[in-house]
Amino acid sequence: MSTINTAPIKWAQRSDSLYITIALADVKDESIVLEDETLKFRGKSENKEYEVDIVFFKSVDANGSTYKVLPRSVQMHVMKKDKDEDEFWPRLLKDKTLEKNQVKIDWDRYVDEDEEDGAGGFDTSALDGGMDMGSMMGGMGGMGGMGGMDMEALMKQMGDMGGGGGGMDGMDGMDGPDSDDEDDDDLPDLEG
Template structure:
């Protein structure tokens, strides 16, 4: 009986990254067809368990421009898309994605971030201006000076040193 290896994927406008996670794989065979059929087979583990995989990718691919690297811990494939564009999902079918196929968040880039790298710090795609006025509150904090912050710190006072604040009495037992 064959097993399915874990597969991680991410995409860019022009390519899809697929990582088959299978440490110490032996006899790894990878095939990619122009109509987007990706197949993998190989064995791994002390007992040489057989692993097989067949994925029908969302759209057509350019096999000649795609690259495959078989490493010690994984098989990494850069699949060149036949036409630039964002795929709605990795697989062609409308059904649920198999449990062994997961998004590779380490390689993932959102569609609006892929236009060009501006050299800015990556905030994980979060737009802080849309947090219901929190952007304005953050601006206020940035503009405040150290004196104002020191004044706003709570000050501990003893009740016997002329404090004008009322302190709650400890409950009597």
Template sequence: MSRHPEVKWAEREDKVYLTVQLSDAKNPKVNLDPEGVFTFSASAGTDNNLYELKLDLLDRVNVEESKINTGVRSIFCVIEKAEAKWWKKLLRGGEKVPHYVKVDWDKWVDEDDDSGGPADLDMGGMDFSKFGDMGGLGGMGGLGDMGGLGDMSGLGDDPIGDDSEDSDDEEQIKIPEGKAHDKKAEGESTKDS
């Protein structure tokens, strides 16, 4: 019995971003049909569990211009729409979206905020290959240069270091009572000189 990997999606007027989140996928196979049928299969985990996915996208797509990047933790796809228009939803049909398909809020842009430019989404130097050139993904490259992030495994739960406590960099100045006016006046007089 196969399992479903988690999928995140976002869109622009002319493309859809799909991220299949599956760490250490072995023998990933991705297929995209011009009618908008996206299929994925791979094995993963210590037991080599089979993960499969079939998504009937809302509308037609341009397979030749669509791109894919396989990484260690995910497979990222940029799917070019056949016609540049906003979709009302990701999948065709009136059924509820499967629980494993979620909105990718990191890439999401509202229709009225879309600039449509190429700098629209930072791809972080990822090496993309076209779907049309794929006979399977076995020999494709992984993530490209990630901007010098290096090994972040020793940083704990908060790799960015964003503490909710006050930073040591902030200097708090206390003005003794009754002296507030004098300090302000001194500061103003030094600016004028």
């Protein structure tokens, strides 16, 4: 008889939704059942059987949620049932003791509750073409393209990288075979 292992879970949240990752590569023979109170997963990875059987801290909207089995994980965008509450959950699971053993925070998607406004929603582009848990993700149509990326902050970061002695100066010795450093001798000196 084969043993069934508990699959590792990572999660992050926004006030209206959860992003859950079952961190298993090359999942096969998966069975995923999301209900308003629970999530049940069963599947194989590297010839081992895994499962998840959890009860959420609060109710979720199973019909408005979606998932996709990707090469390195199973990703889920789960909508919270009480979207009007506009509050973060203190944990993912109803049972605190299970939380400590089964669940880790997804630091790549984590934001503090008071920083959520600037962070935007989750980037769900990896879930495009995924399986809906009910109806087709109503209200999510406008989230294509750059997702929750803050372009203004990105441009400022890029601007801070150039100029003022930083940037690409000091990269001597890193010239490739097509380098045109010999042309630098023809340039006039800058007047200061």
